[in-house]
Amino acid sequence: MSHYSGPLLTRPVAEALLTARDAGANAWIGSLDLELSSGSASLETDDWQWRSQRYPYPPTLKDRTIYYWDGDEFASVSRYSGSLIKLVPTEWGAPTFEIDGIKMLPTSKESPFEDARRKVALIEPSGKVVLDTCGGLGYFAACCLEAGVARVHSFEKNADVLWLRTLNPWSPDPDAPVSGGRLLLTHADVSQAIAQIANASVDALLHDPPRFGIAGELYSQVFYDQLARVLRRGGRLFHYTGSPNKLTSGRDVPREVEKRLQTAGFKTQLALDGVLAIRR
Numbered sequence: 001m002s003h004y005s006g007p008l009l010t011r012p013v014a015e016a017l018l019t020a021r022d023a024g025a026n027a028w029i030g031s032l033d034l035e036l037s038s039g040s041a042s043l044e045t046d047d048w049q050w051r052s053q054r055y056p057y058p059p060t061l062k063d064r065t066i067y068y069w070d071g072d073e074f075a076s077v078s079r080y081s082g083s084l085i086k087l088v089p090t091e092w093g094a095p096t097f098e099i100d101g102i103k104m105l106p107t108s109k110e111s112p113f114e115d116a117r118r119k120v121a122l123i124e125p126s127g128k129v130v131l132d133t134c135g136g137l138g139y140f141a142a143c144c145l146e147a148g149v150a151r152v153h154s155f156e157k158n159a160d161v162l163w164l165r166t167l168n169p170w171s172p173d174p175d176a177p178v179s180g181g182r183l184l185l186t187h188a189d190v191s192q193a194i195a196q197i198a199n200a201s202v203d204a205l206l207h208d209p210p211r212f213g214i215a216g217e218l219y220s221q222v223f224y225d226q227l228a229r230v231l232r233r234g235g236r237l238f239h240y241t242g243s244p245n246k247l248t249s250g251r252d253v254p255r256e257v258e259k260r261l262q263t264a265g266f267k268t269q270l271a272l273d274g275v276l277a278i279r280r
Contacts, residue, residue, distance in 0.1 A: 002166065002175070003165075003166050003167075003169075003171075003173045003175075003176070004068055004166055004167045005051075006051075006053070006068060006069045007032040007033075007041075007050050007055065007068075007069060008032060008033055008034055008066055008067065008068055008077075008167070008169070009032070009058060009061060009066070009067040009068075009074055010034075010061065010065070010066055010067070010089045011060075011061040011062065011063055011065070013030065013031070013032065014057075014058050014061050014067075016028065016030060017041065017043070017048060017057065018057060020043060021043045021044075021045070021048070021057070025043055026042065026043055027040050027041065027042055027043060028040070028041045028043055028048075029041075031093075032050055033169040034066070034089065034093050034094065034095060034168075034169060034170065035092075035093025035094075036093065036169045036170060039051075055069060055074075056073075058073075058074040061074070062076070064088055064089065065077075065078075065086070065088075065089075066087045066088070066089050066095060066167075068167050077164065077167050077168075079160045079163060081159075081160060083099050083100050083160075084098075084099070084100050084101070085097065085098070085099050085158070085160040085161065085164065086098050087164050087167065087168060088103070090107045090111065090112065091107075092107065092110065092111030092112070092113070092114070093111065093113075093170075094111050094112050094113035094139070094170040095112075095137075095168060095170065096112050096137075097136075097137060097161070097164055104136065104210075105136070105137070105139070106273070112137075112139060113139050113142070113143070113170060115139075116139035116140050116142070116143050117143045117146075118272060119140070119206070119238050119240065119272060119274070120140055120143040120144055120147060120206065120238075121143075121147070122236065122238045122271060122272070122276050123204040123205070123206060123236040123237070123238050124204070124236065125143075125144045125147045125148070125149040125152070125204055126147050126148040126149065127148060127149070127150050128149055128150055128203035128204045129149075129150055129151045129152075129153075129201070129202055129203045129204075130144050130149050130151070130152040130153070130202070130203065130204045130205070130206060131152075131153055131197070131202045131204075131205050131206070131230065131231075132144070132152055132153065132154040132155070132206045133155055133190045133194075133205070133206065133207045133208070133209070133218070133227075134155065134156065134157075134190065134207065134208050134209050134210070134218070135154035135155060135156040135161075135165075135185060136156065136161060136208065137161070137164065137165055137168055137170070137171050138154065138165055138168075138171040138172045138185075139170070139171075140154075140206045140208065141154045141172050141183055141185075142170070142171070142172040144206075145172055145178070145179060145180075145182060145183060149182060150182065150203075151182050151183075151184070152182060152183055152184070153184045153186065154183065154184070154185045154186070155186050155187075155188050155189075155190040155193060156185065156186075156187060156188075157187075157188065157189045157190070159187060162185075162187055190218070191215075191217045191218055191223055194223070194226045194227075194230065195226065197230045198230070199229055199230065200229075200230070200231070200232040200233070201230055201232075202230045202231050202232065202235065203231075203232060203235050204231075204235055204236045204237070205227055205230075205231055205235065205236070205237040205238070206237075206238055207227065207237060207238070207239040207240065208239075208240040209240070211242075212253060219253075219256075219257065219260070220260075221260050221263060221264065224260050224261055224263070224264040224266075225264050227264065228264040228265045228266065228279060231279045232279065233279050233280065234278065234279060235278070235279045236276065236277070236278055236279075237261075237266065237275075237276070237277040237278075237279070238271070238272075238274060238275070238276055238277075239257055239261070239274050239275045239276075239277065240273060240274040241253050241254045241257050241273065241274045241275060242273050242274070243273070254270055254274065254275055257274075257275050258270070258275055261275060261277045265279060265280050266278060266279055266280060267280055
């Protein structure tokens with residue numbers, strides 16, 4: 001799917017446009033792509049213009065919601081197909097997303113993009129072939145491209161998440177010149193697709209699965225054995241775990257992950273909010 005290039009509105013941005021118009025300004029300077037860049041919009045009484053296209057002023061918008069122009073109106077960047085999936089603004093510019101109200105990326109202390117950058121740095125992607133098992137919004141892949149990766153292959157199972165990516169300017173576009181053909185994005189379940197990846201064909205791995213209760217197969221010994229199979233000796237893996245259930249049940253998911261990875265043939269250590277592992 002091609003990436004959206006129109007304006008993205010949040011409630012504060014829409015209010016800023018209206019405030020500028022009501023103050024008699026003929027232009028507003030700010031960001032219409034979630035703080036990725038800044039530009040100017042021309043203001044008229046009944047509509048406004050950006051990148052040579054005119055748009056109506058929107059009605060009152062909801063908080064914690066991002067809106068895009070669907071050709072008829074400003075619609076929220078959300079979909080419901082069994083679960084409600086929604087792109088959610090953050091104070092950092094780069095958005096997160098939610099599935100049934102559960103936030104999928106950390107945003108309380110820093111930008112989810114900066115969080116991804118720190119994790120990607122652990123696998124030292126420059127010049128490497130990287131497997132990104134659960135692509136999500138693509139921030140891991142974007143940081144790999146930024147760091148000079150030779151090639152990154154991302155898998156994403158959820159079609160609605162792939163749709164969010166086409167509307168999120170922070171998500172990398174595989175077809176964009178800046179990607180240079182180095183990003184391959186595949187709509188597939190990596191727990192099954194990994195069987196088609198050749199032995200020792202990957203230099204580094206990024207594994208950011210959904211919670212164990214949603215995708216237990218991505219924490220299984222069978223899957224970790226497959227990760228070990230496709231990763232060359234000495235290759236690095238960062239596995240995001242967080243600390244789910246630690247306070248309520250005492251369960252230590254990072255330590256459980258460590259043990260399974262060690263059984264699969266990795267040397268491991270806890271790092272950031274996950275596990276850093278090296279293929280023995």
